[in-house]
Amino acid sequence: MLLCASTDWYERYGGMMKIMSTPNTSSFSMYANFPLFQGVDPSLGASALEACPICELKEGDILLEPGQSGDDVYLLLSGRLCIHLGSLEDAPIICLEVGECVGEMSIIEEKHASAFVVAERDSRLLKISQKTLWHLINSSHAFARNMLYTLSQRLRHNNQLIIAGLKREQQFQHYAHIDPLTDLYNRRWLDEYLCRVVRRCQEKKEPFSVIMLDVDHFKKYNDDYGHLAGDRALIGLAKVIRRCIRVSDMPIRFGGEEFLVLLQGASQKIALEVAQRLCDAVRAESILDLEGKELQGITISLGVATANVGDDGEDVIQMADEALYKAKKMGRDRVAV
Incomplete structure (x- = not known):
């Protein structure tokens, strides 16, 4: 189950995660080295993320599933997430490490999630709303560049999956039509x-x-x-x-x-x-x-x-x-x- 809370909630109730109640220039430094925020003005970043809650997933929890409305981007602060196409029984097509994000494609394409995103182990995520995401893109050239780079990586990885799939299909066709002993048609x-x-x-x-x-x-x-x-x-x-x-x-x-x-x-x-x-x-x-x-x-x-x-x-x-x-x-x- 995904548990999210504002920074104030964690301070009032002694939450397990130590975070500052009001993001400022100094607190933004914890995100500044993540690819998504590299080069972003600290004051702009701190202001934009002020209302962004931190969420907690337990191992095996599902963050996103096919058909789910994609209204937020999740930045992985700790733990590990795995992305599964088709079903949870299928091997993950990719796993996300600390500093990577997920959910941006659904927002930009205005489409629902197309895969399962599951916590491989206990994880913490910064939840960035669609409104905040577009504000950062429109206000920060650095953030827009970083997002473009993230999308480029996604597309490159998708292309690699397609190529790998085509190669596997060609191999299946080969083995289906070729005699294994003589290497002639069968x-x-x-x-x-x-x-x-x-x-x-x-x-x-x-x-x-x-x-x-x-x-x-x-x-x-x-x-x-x-x-x-x-x-x-x-x-x-x-x-x-x-x-x-x-x-x-x-x-x-x-x-x-x-x-x-x-x-x-x-x-x-x-x-x-x-x-x-x-x-x-x-x-x-x-x-x-x-x-x-x-x-x-x-x-x-x-x-x-x-x-x-x-x-x-x-x-x-x-x-x-x-x-x-x-x-x-x-x-x-x-x-x-």
């Missing part, structure tokens, strides 16, 4: 973007092809050399795929040891060239364990399909899958259409 990305890729090619009247591939005898590879070796093989395969495809091509880990490459603007001839380049490069690639020791190499089988008029993305993937099956039937380690 099946979820394919489900969301396949239609867009195909539609873009159709609108531009460009060909669209798909390469589907998987590792030959991968189950036996895992059984013979272990799953860690299998993971290293998949990581090595992903690196070869990125190295061999075109900049505009999109590599996807389809699932397990199966991979897809979407080739925008690629005819069947171009797609076959990319697929053969992949097949040859994987056969020649050295697979290394975490210590740099060379492991058994792998080979891949690949199926290539190019969209016909009216085909959608799923149709082309199905055709590529059938071509992959044909490559396996033909002896593996090869490309089929």
Whole structure:
């Protein structure tokens, strides 16, 4: 609970806080070093703050909450305040230390409070009314400058929060659409973007092809050399795929040891060239364990399909899958259409 009293009340009833009953030039010195009052004429400051009460909060008390009318600025004299957005269960976005203030944004914007302000520990605050605040702004260039600096800091901090939030969102998007082992796009990305890729090619009247591939005898590879070796093989395969495809091509880990490459603007001839380049490069690639020791190499089988008029993305993937099956039937380690 917020308890406020004038300086006279504290003197009459022996309040816990020692303050002078009538602010004057000498008593104003206790505020003069706070950022809000630096450079302010002592006599003006003392006169303006004469009617400003000092308030007391206990640990956990709420000073402001969303929707509350913002009619006062609170200057923190002792203790610590924390600001929470959304709910009190959320981590604070910022904590205020002695000398900092809160509430000025609501007054200047003429809007209600938008966050919870809570005492992290027992705190004392100087309560400055809206009328007093505007009087100080209009009467003191130094105070107006200090308030402008305070608002600038608030905006800068808000910008930092926005940037941090955007970075987190980008990270979430990345983790949602990227396979953690190979760092290629995952099946979820394919489900969301396949239609867009195909539609873009159709609108531009460009060909669209798909390469589907998987590792030959991968189950036996895992059984013979272990799953860690299998993971290293998949990581090595992903690196070869990125190295061999075109900049505009999109590599996807389809699932397990199966991979897809979407080739925008690629005819069947171009797609076959990319697929053969992949097949040859994987056969020649050295697979290394975490210590740099060379492991058994792998080979891949690949199926290539190019969209016909009216085909959608799923149709082309199905055709590529059938071509992959044909490559396996033909002896593996090869490309089929």
